[in-house]
Amino acid sequence: MKAEAVETTRLLERARVLERSEHRDTHLSPESAASGRIGVVDRAMLEQFRDGDALAVKAVYDEFGGPVYALSLSVLRDPDLAADATQQTFLKAWRASATYDPEREFRPWIYAIARRTAIDIYRKRKRIVPSDDIDGATTSPGLETAWEVFEVRAALDRLPDAERVVVQLSHLEGLTHAEIAARLGIPIGTVKSRSHRAHQRLAALLSHVNEI
């Protein structure tokens, strides 16, 4: 146990060193350089993931932790269960990483694991908790939109920070452009242009979702 803690500390420290030295950027696509929170895990990183590099799991988590957690919360409606589902998802992905083919898209692969994990937890929970405390249906109502939630969150995480915060304040907090401008201390024209660009990006990134 002590050895595991030391190993974890070593991994985290190594990750911090790599981030400081901008090593991480070498694994990201050029597109990500202009983007905000995350990059796009590229082929080289996915090969490292397949080969069992724990640091690659961290990179994968950095990119997909948000979408997996959002999906899990959407299905399970409980932050603690969603956190558990998120951890289980990445643990399962790690255990099965040798079976992952880097030629194939990673997003549907991790989505499939996340969805199944959330369903399993939902069903186990349903067996334990009386039916009036949790939806009586065999599947969560959040399951219907699980894919959309996952994809939308992944797209939001690819927005530049300055644009993402405008979308967040508008959609999550319901602020007007004027209120956002006041909150961020920037001109309303800037808010409008960022909002416009952000929505254009989202529409492009999510065009496949609307086609389903």
Next chain:
Amino acid sequence: MRNGTNDQGLGRIEEIVDTPSVWAEPPGELEPALLAAITGSERVELVRTPDPASRKWWGYAAAALVAAVVTFVIFAPLGGDEPEPSAVIALAGAGVEGEAAVGAADAGWWIQMNVTGLDPAPEGSFYDGWVSDGQDMISVGTFHMRDGTYVTLWSGVPLMEYPELLVTLQEVGGGTKPSPEVVVSGRLGD
């Protein structure tokens, strides 16, 4: 639409963007906890066709020519290529969980299951793996699971057309039809 100017073709995903869970952040302690869990975990290792060029392989061949010949006969029909996994099926049952890595080979579609919580089949019984399209069930192999957590099954039908994977507990002498006692199952694409 709160500001009247944001509609850039988001369509029905607009309401998804409004959903609080879409914006929720995983707890900060999750990442170190995950890395800690990974440190103490083992990965599924694929069963790979032995590489004829490896020194270890030739060492065995030199030491036991007969064994090498037998092994060549066994592996020659597979074309000598390493199996390429193409998907993972999440498996679940009562107290049982795991994954099945699947892929195509010359001889058929291989399914490598790694499950935990599946008790050894009691004496007089065995497990039978099945793939199903929702109507027909086709056996992909039998096993007893009396040692270890891995088992490799083979399917002669495409898994894309028979995406359900099930394991039933069968009685010896009880016929060749699947029993209703499904101990673990999963579906390709879920």
